[in-house]
Amino acid sequence: MKPQSSPQWALRLAEILGLAGAYFVLGRLGLLLSIPPGYATAAWLPSGIALAGVLCFGYRVWPGVFVGSFLVNVWTSFEPSSIQSLVRSLAVPGGIALGAALQALLGAFLIHRWVGYPTSLDREWDVVKLLALGAASCLVNATIGPTTLAIAGLVALATYFSNWWTWWVGDSIGVLIATPLALILFGQPRESWRRRALSVGVPLVITFSLVVVLFTLANRSGQNWQAGTVLAGGLVFTSLLGAFLLVLTGRTSKIELLVRERTAELSQSNLSLAREIGERQRAGSLFRGLLESAPDAMVIVNGEGKIVLVNSQTEKLFGYTREELIGEAVEMLVPLRRRQRHVEHRIAYMANPHARPMGQDIELRGLRKDGSEFPVEISLSPLTTEEGMVVSSAIRDITGRKRVEDQARRRQEELAHFARLAAMGALATGLAHELNQPLCAIVTNSHAARRMLALGPASHDELHATLDDIIYGAMRAGDIIQHLRDFVRKDSPKQAKLDIHQVIGEIAGFLEADAVEHGGVIRWELMDEPLAVLGDRIQLQQVILNLVRNGLEAMASQEANGRELLIRTCRKPTGDVEVAVRDRGEGLSKEDIDRIFEPFFTTKSNGLGVGLSISRSIVETLGGRLEVTLNPDRGTTFHMVLPYVEEDLS
Amino acid sequence: MQSDGTVFIIDDDQGVCKALCRLIQSVGLQAKAFASAQEFLDAYQSADPGCLVLDVRMPGLSGLELQDLLAARNIHIPIIFITGHGDVPMSVKAMKDGALDFIQKPFSDQVLLDAVQTALAKDAAARRKNAERDAILQCFNCLTPREREVLRLVVAGRLNKQIAVELSASEKTIKVHRGRVMKKMQAASLADLVLRAEVIGIAQPGSASEAAT
Numbered sequence: 089m090k091p092q093s094s095p096q097w098a099l100r101l102a103e104i105l106g107l108a109g110a111y112f113v114l115g116r117l118g119l120l121l122s123i124p125p126g127y128a129t130a131a132w133l134p135s136g137i138a139l140a141g142v143l144c145f146g147y148r149v150w151p152g153v154f155v156g157s158f159l160v161n162v163w164t165s166f167e168p169s170s171i172q173s174l175v176r177s178l179a180v181p182g183g184i185a186l187g188a189a190l191q192a193l194l195g196a197f198l199i200h201r202w203v204g205y206p207t208s209l210d211r212e213w214d215v216v217k218l219l220a221l222g223a224a225s226c227l228v229n230a231t232i233g234p235t236t237l238a239i240a241g242l243v244a245l246a247t248y249f250s251n252w253w254t255w256w257v258g259d260s261i262g263v264l265i266a267t268p269l270a271l272i273l274f275g276q277p278r279e280s281w282r283r284r285a286l287s288v289g290v291p292l293v294i295t296f297s298l299v300v301v302l303f304t305l306a307n308r309s310g311q312n313w314q315a316g317t318v319l320a321g322g323l324v325f326t327s328l329l330g331a332f333l334l335v336l337t338g339r340t341s342k343i344e345l346l347v348r349e350r351t352a353e354l355s356q357s358n359l360s361l362a363r364e365i366g367e368r369q370r371a372g373s374l375f376r377g378l379l380e381s382a383p384d385a386m387v388i389v390n391g392e393g394k395i396v397l398v399n400s401q402t403e404k405l406f407g408y409t410r411e412e413l414i415g416e417a418v419e420m421l422v423p424l425r426r427r428q429r430h431v432e433h434r435i436a437y438m439a440n441p442h443a444r445p446m447g448q449d450i451e452l453r454g455l456r457k458d459g460s461e462f463p464v465e466i467s468l469s470p471l472t473t474e475e476g477m478v479v480s481s482a483i484r485d486i487t488g489r490k491r492v493e494d495q496a497r498r499r500q501e502e503l504a505h506f507a508r509l510a511a512m513g514a515l516a517t518g519l520a521h522e523l524n525q526p527l528c529a530i531v532t533n534s535h536a537a538r539r540m541l542a543l544g545p546a547s548h549d550e551l552h553a554t555l556d557d558i559i560y561g562a563m564r565a566g567d568i569i570q571h572l573r574d575f576v577r578k579d580s581p582k583q584a585k586l587d588i589h590q591v592i593g594e595i596a597g598f599l600e601a602d603a604v605e606h607g608g609v610i611r612w613e614l615m616d617e618p619l620a621v622l623g624d625r626i627q628l629q630q631v632i633l634n635l636v637r638n639g640l641e642a643m644a645s646q647e648a649n650g651r652e653l654l655i656r657t658c659r660k661p662t663g664d665v666e667v668a669v670r671d672r673g674e675g676l677s678k679e680d681i682d683r684i685f686e687p688f689f690t691t692k693s694n695g696l697g698v699g700l701s702i703s704r705s706i707v708e709t710l711g712g713r714l715e716v717t718l719n720p721d722r723g724t725t726f727h728m729v730l731p732y733v734e735e736d737l738s
Numbered sequence: 739m740q741s742d743g744t745v746f747i748i749d750d751d752q753g754v755c756k757a758l759c760r761l762i763q764s765v766g767l768q769a770k771a772f773a774s775a776q777e778f779l780d781a782y783q784s785a786d787p788g789c790l791v792l793d794v795r796m797p798g799l800s801g802l803e804l805q806d807l808l809a810a811r812n813i814h815i816p817i818i819f820i821t822g823h824g825d826v827p828m829s830v831k832a833m834k835d836g837a838l839d840f841i842q843k844p845f846s847d848q849v850l851l852d853a854v855q856t857a858l859a860k861d862a863a864a865r866r867k868n869a870e871r872d873a874i875l876q877c878f879n880c881l882t883p884r885e886r887e888v889l890r891l892v893v894a895g896r897l898n899k900q901i902a903v904e905l906s907a908s909e910k911t912i913k914v915h916r917g918r919v920m921k922k923m924q925a926a927s928l929a930d931l932v933l934r935a936e937v938i939g940i941a942q943p944g945s946a947s948e949a950a951t
């Protein structure tokens with residue numbers, strides 16, 4: 089057995105015994121109100137108690153009704169004088185008790201079925217139904233009771249019907265009066281029944297007591313019919329009063345309930361409103377806080393290009409106060425010469441708003457109140473608000489960054505220049521050789537010409553050709569010197585569209601002279617068509633020179649006839665232009681390949697190790713890349729890959 | 739001195755090649771230009787008389803490498819090196835290996851032309867000497883073994899009587915042999931015979947004095 093079932097079982101027994109006790113006590117009192125002749129009384133309150141008991145405690149308490157009813161009836165009719173009368177005096181109360189129990193069960197069942205329980209009876213119709221069903225259930229014992237008596241011969245058949253009627257009326261009035269009272273004491277929901285104690289219970293008890301007192305007085309005066317009338321009328325009145333009060337209180341409680349519900353709803357919606365307002369306020373202050381704490385100047389512009397909101401950084405950056413800015417066209421922060429274009433761009437942006445940096449590829453500038461300009465970086469993002477679309481722009485002053493970038497670029501240019509000078513030093517002997525060739529040709533041709541002069545007019549044609557060659561040689565020497573000067577001059581790189589073949593062609597002499605100097609030979613595999621790239625002529629030549637020189641030096645230890653350096657140009661499948669320089673040297677180790685483009689990395693004893701690192705940064709500045717691969721057979725190949733430029737762009 | 743030799747010019751620079759040709763032709767010499775050492779090797783026959791004007795540094799086979807190659811093939815054409823830069827170790831090597839001259843670019847026409855003339859003359863002389871020796875060798879080849887023995891002893895300075903004893907023959911017989919030798923070797927005198935024998939390497943210097951002791 090479970091531990092808790094023992095108290096529950098005891099509780100049930102207590103309920104049954106309590107019900108039996110209440111039935112018995114009220115039954116004894118009720119018999120005082122019986123109208124002679126017979127057993128039926130004017131108001132049989134136990135029937136109301138029985139119904140309420142079964143309703144409140146469940147069908148299982150019916151034995152309480154049975155026991156209560158049996159005891160009440162046995163008390164009055166117990167007669168053990170003979171066996172026959174004993175049996176009768178036990179059987180008749182048994183039959184009546186069974187009827188009482190059945191009646192209570194049926195009444196409770198009907199109420200469950202049609203009204204429902206627990207109920208606070210706050211609708212008039214429910215009150216009427218509960219009482220009517222209670223009264224209807226009383227037909228059960230009104231039938232069983234008198235029938236039992238008749239069978240036992242205690243009631244004459246002639247009075248059966250009047251007995252039946254009296255029984256039913258008595259039980260019904262008992263239900264009408266006692267059930268509400270019992271429900272006030274035990275009914276569910278407790279809250280709504282307890283509140284009826286004063287409004288229903290007290291008036292009902294008082295009225296009932298009054299009726300009983302009047303009846304007793306009338307009875308004592310010996311006027312039986314008067315007493316009967318008072319009792320009957322009073323009881324009916326009491327029942328109706330009970331019903332009326334129930335309806336009244338039901339309606340009140342209904343209204344109270346509605347008011348309470350409505351109030352709860354209202355306070356609920358108040359609460360959520362308050363929360364929403366709080367949230368909005370928080371969001372608003374969060375937004376303002378974010379706006380103010382943003383590191384950039386924030387300028388929020390509406391669809392017409394008018395400034396609607398700025399932060400304090402904007403004031404600091406542009407030198408205007410908030411009041412001066414708000415409501416003005418945003419173009420007031422743009423330098424004059426760019427305003428028109430800004431308006432056009434703004435309108436285009438509004439037509440297709442999306443978050444993006446502003447003015448890609450061009451240098452943006454801001455205009456301060458004092459008329460000074462400064463470089464800025466701006467990112468735009470559209471915001472949809474109740475007032476329509478606005479655009480928030482974050483403006484950053486990049487003067488400092490620009491300065492650092494400029495400095496870094498200048499450093500790199502200086503380094504590249506330095507590297508060119510160093511390369512020139514290394515190339516000096518090769519250059520001397522290259523320059524010597526046209527000079528030698530000039531001198532030799534001049535000597536030949538002088539001798540031809542001595543031969544007279546016959547040799548004039550040959551003399552002409554010789555002079556032409558002298559001029560050509562001198563021009564060639566001049567070109568070499570000019571190019572040398574360009575090469576070592578400290579110039580900022582100028583980007584232009586160039587044919588890579590022309591760029592290479594200009595230093596082909598240098599390269600071949602350098603190859604001869606290293607005891608090597610250059611093989612050319614250049615495409616026939618021109619290959620246009622974007623870059624600085626001198627820088628590109630510096631890179632190529634560097635790669636060639638590297639290749640030649642890598643082959644220094646090879647057999648004389650194996651020192652072939654291949655220079656090849658081609659278009660990659662991606663369309664990019666590639667200049668490949670392939671050597672036949674010893675190649676590089678895996679570690680060297682990884683590090684070869686690092687500054688100051690060198691495998692040579694006399695190298696600085698800056699050539700390839702500078703070359704790579706030059707190529708990358710042009711949007712290209714410089715890579716090295718190992719040849720399958722011998723040596724390495726350097727690939728300079730540059731973006732191809734469409735011919736018709738110029 | 740005019741010769742019929744050709745000046746072979748090898749320089750990878752076309753302008754220089756052309757100018758050199760022109761200069762050499764302007765003094766009435768034959769010139770032939772090649773852009774690389776390999777081209778020259780492919781075209782040259784060792785019988786062609788002349789001299790080489792050769793750039794030291796060239797792509798591919800360099801001037802010095804060509805010099806070694808020719809020496810290995812027993813081709814003794816005189817070589818004048820021209821170079822863009824005075825490289826002392828290189829010029830020393832070239833000269834040691836028999837180069838005729840080492841001229842620095844750019845050069846005066848006279849320096850080059852003189853060197854070319856000298857080279858051609860040297861080549862011509864060498865060729866003449868070779869031709870002379872070939873002729874004497876041809877005569878020598880006509881001698882019988884007995885006559886060769888007599889020749890060797892005669893140029894060694896032996897008297898007829900001594901030779902007769904050495905060869906176990908009569909002095910008269912030796913006289914006859916000696917007369918035939920003189921005739922076959924086309925020698926005008928004893929001194930002439932000794933000279934001829936020397937050209938083909940029969941007369942050892944000092945052998946006469948050795949015989950005298």
